[in-house]
Amino acid sequence: MLLVVLEHDRGTLGEAGREALTFGRTLAAKMDVEMHAAVIGAGAPEAAGPDGIAAEAGNHGAARVYTVDGEVLSDFGPEAWGESIAQVTNLLGPSAVLTCGSERGNEVVAQAAVRLDAPMVANCTDITPPGGDGAEWSMTRVQWGGSLLEDATLSAAGPALLSCALHTVASSPVKPAPSATPPVQSIDVDLPPELARTVVKERVVLEAGVTLPTAPVVVGGGRGVGSAEGFAPLEELAELLGGRVGCSRAVTNNGWRPHSDQVGQTGTRIAPEIYIASGISGAIQHWVGAMGSKHILAVNIDPEANMVVKADWAVIGDLHQVIPAISAEIRRRWS
Amino acid sequence: MRILCCVKRVPAPGARINVTADGLAVDAAHLGFTTSPHEECGVEEAVQITERTGGEVTVLTLGPAEAAEQLRYAASVGAHHGVLIQTDGAAWDPERTAGALTSAIEALEESGGPFDLILFGNESADSGGFQVGVRVCYSLGRPIVNGIKGIEINGSTLRARREIDGGFEVYELAMPAALGVKEGINLPRYPTMRGRLASKKLAITTMEIDADAGGQALVRLHRPAETLSQTTILGHGPEAAPAVVDVLEELGVL
Numbered sequence: 001m002l003l004v005v006l007e008h009d010r011g012t013l014g015e016a017g018r019e020a021l022t023f024g025r026t027l028a029a030k031m032d033v034e035m036h037a038a039v040i041g042a043g044a045p046e047a048a049g050p051d052g053i054a055a056e057a058g059n060h061g062a063a064r065v066y067t068v069d070g071e072v073l074s075d076f077g078p079e080a081w082g083e084s085i086a087q088v089t090n091l092l093g094p095s096a097v098l099t100c101g102s103e104r105g106n107e108v109v110a111q112a113a114v115r116l117d118a119p120m121v122a123n124c125t126d127i128t129p130p131g132g133d134g135a136e137w138s139m140t141r142v143q144w145g146g147s148l149l150e151d152a153t154l155s156a157a158g159p160a161l162l163s164c165a166l167h168t169v170a171s172s173p174v175k176p177a178p179s180a181t182p183p184v185q186s187i188d189v190d191l192p193p194e195l196a197r198t199v200v201k202e203r204v205v206l207e208a209g210v211t212l213p214t215a216p217v218v219v220g221g222g223r224g225v226g227s228a229e230g231f232a233p234l235e236e237l238a239e240l241l242g243g244r245v246g247c248s249r250a251v252t253n254n255g256w257r258p259h260s261d262q263v264g265q266t267g268t269r270i271a272p273e274i275y276i277a278s279g280i281s282g283a284i285q286h287w288v289g290a291m292g293s294k295h296i297l298a299v300n301i302d303p304e305a306n307m308v309v310k311a312d313w314a315v316i317g318d319l320h321q322v323i324p325a326i327s328a329e330i331r332r333r334w335s
Numbered sequence: 336m337r338i339l340c341c342v343k344r345v346p347a348p349g350a351r352i353n354v355t356a357d358g359l360a361v362d363a364a365h366l367g368f369t370t371s372p373h374e375e376c377g378v379e380e381a382v383q384i385t386e387r388t389g390g391e392v393t394v395l396t397l398g399p400a401e402a403a404e405q406l407r408y409a410a411s412v413g414a415h416h417g418v419l420i421q422t423d424g425a426a427w428d429p430e431r432t433a434g435a436l437t438s439a440i441e442a443l444e445e446s447g448g449p450f451d452l453i454l455f456g457n458e459s460a461d462s463g464g465f466q467v468g469v470r471v472c473y474s475l476g477r478p479i480v481n482g483i484k485g486i487e488i489n490g491s492t493l494r495a496r497r498e499i500d501g502g503f504e505v506y507e508l509a510m511p512a513a514l515g516v517k518e519g520i521n522l523p524r525y526p527t528m529r530g531r532l533a534s535k536k537l538a539i540t541t542m543e544i545d546a547d548a549g550g551q552a553l554v555r556l557h558r559p560a561e562t563l564s565q566t567t568i569l570g571h572g573p574e575a576a577p578a579v580v581d582v583l584e585e586l587g588v589l
């Protein structure tokens with residue numbers, strides 16, 4: 001059996017959970033086993049109910065759903081989740097455990113792996129189970145935040161602990177939809193109370209709005225902008241387009257913009273309809289954060305810049321002149 | 336406070352990453368090296384904490400002899416001690432790395448007393464295994480939370496912030512504890528001339544430690560398929576603005 005641990009937030013299954021199921025379905029078929037799903041945490045049994053996560057898991061291919069609940073699972077806690085996965089794994093004996101390679105997913109599968117004294121392979125994009133001769137697993141995984149791929153092997157005495165890189169597959173339900181909700185079974189685990197030491201204590205909700213990862217337009221600025229003040233025209237254009245300003249690491253390193261605006265490997269991955277990247281050379285670590293954009297327009301004085309070469313459209317010139325001119329042209333057409 | 340930071344030396348590639356002919360490493364022939372960014376922020380955080388509360392920062396790295404460069408850099412921005420677990424430079428798998436780091440930390444604590452706080456990066460910049468810190472902490476019996484972008488210290492308790500969709504969550508850990516931090520937690524300072532000079536004199540402790548290989552093995556690195564796009568040059572300078580706005584109209588983002 002392949003066990004998929006579902007990422008959810010207080011009972012709501014997120015896109016990462018659906019992706020893990022979609023990826024897991026293909027893997028389970030290659031392994032020639034059933035895919036089961038586990039829901040860990042506060043209220044898991046209720047959340048898993050027939051209209052909840054269990055139904056959704058079933059629609060995405062899970063043949064069975066397990067729930068785990070307990071005192072110390074009142075909210076997310078990496079150690080308590082990891083210990084739960086380890087115990088469920090010992091009890092059910094899956095051949096592999098899979099999560100989505102989100103921040104939480106990778107963290108809890110690592111916590112489970114060390115408890116099972118098992119290797120773990122993070123952020124796979126393709127996984128081949130061992131052949132009949134009991135050989136090793138082989139997989140492709142991402143390095144450098146997606147700039148590079150690694151072919152790797154995994155030899156594990158017990159279950160293989162795996163995560164699939166975010167957005168490797170688009171989530172999709174099985175067709176035709178299964179006729180019934182999969183059976184739900186609650187599993188008893190024995191969680192030492194001290195695991196509460198890493199459970200979330202408090203949550204703070206910030207004002208919602210257009211965020212960088214979801215903005216329909218991102219106006220990006222790099223070292224070429226030259227200063228914090230230099231971003232005013234980019235702010236203006238972003239506002240006109242209902243978008244957000246993004247930036248490169250050169251900009252955050254100079255203290256011109258907060259890190260929350262940074263696009264790239266160690267920043268945010270964006271996916272706008274269009275990314276207007278100005279004064280950005282397009283280093284690979286920036287590119288991996290920008291490549292999810294549907295279209296890219298580069299503004300750069302250097303026609304050979306990587307960003308220009310990879311863009312759909314480019315304007316060659318000084319961004320300090322080009323960006324304000326675009327805003328002015330928009331206003332002219334609107335008036 | 337005694338704080339330990341675990342940092343990794345990684346190449347600093349430019350527009351693209353090239354791989355050596357045998358596919359086993361990044362071709363760093365023409366590249367500089369740097370500290371993995373999350374961990375660079377870990378060092379800055381540790382230095383800021385000890386500037387406020389007193390104490391010492393030790394930086395630990397496992398890598399080739401040249402990784403001393405990253406320890407000296409850390410010293411140039413305020414770290415007090417550097418420890419190198421020297422390898423021949425070949426990539427180690429996450430279990431082996433964690434095993435060696437654990438032994439080193441045990442030895443350092445044996446001689447110098449326990450670390451109140453151990454800082455890891457959320458993930459290393461190159462191999463990104465997302466597990467070394469978790470493994471080390473489990474072996475040491477110490478709590479760890481990853482994804483941390485804010486640390487507050489109240490007596491012997493840490494309050495740590497982690498970003499989530501639409502807000503953040505707070506963890507409270509009693510020290511000794513560990514955290515996996517992310518870039519953005521602070522803005523690392525640049526070394527001063529004085530810092531640079533002082534770092535040249537840093538006495539680096541070198542350890543020879545090995546650990547059992549784990550189950551994950553590298554076969555080959557390769558670049559993902561690149562989708563080459565035909566770039567349409569809309570024009571030069573501000574005169575290109577109308578062509579740009581035509582594109583924006585076409586895309587329906589206006």
Ligand SMILES: Cc1cc2nc3c(=O)[nH]c(=O)nc-3n(C[C@H](O)[C@H](O)[C@H](O)COP(=O)(O)OP(=O)(O)OC[C@H]3O[C@@H](n4cnc5c(N)ncnc54)[C@H](O)[C@@H]3O)c2cc1C
Nearest residue numbers: 222223224248249250264265266279281285286301319460
């Ligand atoms: C492990 C690691 C992780 C990293 N993570 C990230 C990350 O998450 N995000 C990120 O962005 N970087 C990241 N980097 C840094 C990255 O390698 C580059 O250093 C950085 O992206 C460069 O930023 P830039 O393009 O703004 O600056 P530069 O590379 O200096 O480029 C500036 C560009 O502006 C152009 N320009 C200059 N003046 C003008 C003008 N007046 N008008 C128009 N164009 C002009 C120049 O032609 C040039 O193309 C990371 C690096 C490492 C090693």
Ligand SMILES: Nc1ncnc2c1ncn2[C@@H]1O[C@H](COP(=O)(O)O)[C@@H](O)[C@H]1O
Nearest residue numbers: 341342397455456458459464465466467
């Ligand atoms: N070779 C190393 N030397 C020192 N610390 C390391 C090394 N490899 C990993 N780490 C630490 O463990 C964290 C997680 O690494 P990883 O599991 O590779 O993503 C890193 O951010 C570092 O803090």
